[in-house]
Amino acid sequence: MQSNSNRPVSGTQTILNAGDYQAVIASVGASLRLLTHRGRNLVVPFEADEIRPGYRGANLAPWPNRIADGAYTSGGERYQLPVNEIDRLTALHGLVIWNEWELVEQTPQSATFGAVIEPQEGYPHRLAIEAAYTLSEQGMTWRISATNIGAGTDPAPYGVGPHPYLVAGSGTVDRWTLELPAAQVLSVSPERLLPTTLDDVATTRAGYFDFQRPRELDTTEIDHAFTGLQASADSGQSTGDVEVRVVSPEGTGVLMRWNGTVLPWVQVHTADRPEAELNRIGLAVEPMSCPPDAFNSGTDLVSLVPGQRHDAQWSIAAL
Template structure:
């Protein structure tokens, strides 16, 4: 059995994606055979969180400890070397799938357990079409009491066949959250209006494992939009609903098959939000939250 479980291919014309049964992760996304996310070999686990869905919280919880409604919580330390809980509860479980030609819907429940007080059902639908890829998530509180919720995704973007070092990253963020050991170490600071990441920063020689916030929607379509482009202007746009106010950027140098890679992770809340409360979504009993993001190819400039 592949560690990622079944592989669900969806396609519309030349737009194609593969989604995994384990973790409901995005394994690949191509348009006309051109890759716009990093992939990984069959028979191996996704490296470096590649393509993962992060729920019911993204990123890290310091020491796995937090408090909800006056009750201390202690999560399993799934990042044992650092002593943290990381990336939620659903990355390594089998999701129930409804597979069609152009879409696949996967569903799983984060049950009550040590460190997590109420059951939350997460349903995600991946759809391909002429615009590219759309990913829509619905989170529902199945319990009897309110519960916090946060969501993130962990795609490693590619500007087609361009090397990461030859690509330029542009973010819609307006703030940066200082981190120490990947955890918040102070208040978010404003990015200057001419900050390279807002105007477009070439990635050669740049090392990032950073959290950015205050992501501003485009006034035309109301979507947050981050881009990764090649020297000729081609590349990929990652768009998201306004609730995705945060984005983590990670540039490991040991991604399999690539000298460098860049994760651009849309998130509804920052690292350690279960403790800070920053931008947490609170799900009332029986209520649901819905949010979408997606990937759209960018054509080369004339």
């Protein structure tokens, strides 16, 4: 264990290596700080002595994305969560994003981290959360597991997702090509990015969000959840696997893959920022078990009874 005086801002650093891949996990949030293939970034990295910017590489649980006003009803009771996205008045990205996670198991190619969500105002449930990272010559597998370890009988509302910003190659997202096999997009209010209607990508804004066939992102601005995910016919992986590809003009790229039955939603964000050095430098691809504000809509929300475990995983590989 590093002493506090020598400990980086982002926490203890765990380095993994396998074949041409290297990953670094920071213990604050068990965040994916770095993932490279032959020295090329596959995700937007951040420095060890930097407060994690823009949720890069974070684990999002027990909900991904936004809860309107931080308020919801469960079991007939009204709960209020802390509002941490002040400009939109939402509770954003769960309760473990700034936790110090414990390294519970490690090999040269893998690491598993654990954290506990304790019962609190707004979320009176105890969950044990694990984040496991495994490298191989085929890329990185990333899994988040949650178990309701509470002593009571009440089920816990639960959703999950990761927050990597994929990097296809040089430059910004404008010149990258996106292949996103999603037939529907969740339209949102412009001020708060909260869900309004579920629409077909082919007809919404003349196909503005339709990337079912690969096309260049150009000036497209996206911060939306997609569903109607189509499994790849030739992935050679498990039945139901969805594949998202981001490719640069030079031919380098990133593939992200997950099971669309467990994770039927994906948030995509073109990282539009006012700061020139941060604007559109990566494409957030966030597989999710439920859409934004699911604690209120109930859409695809998991109900974890005491003793029940939920597992979700995805992989990232170089193209």
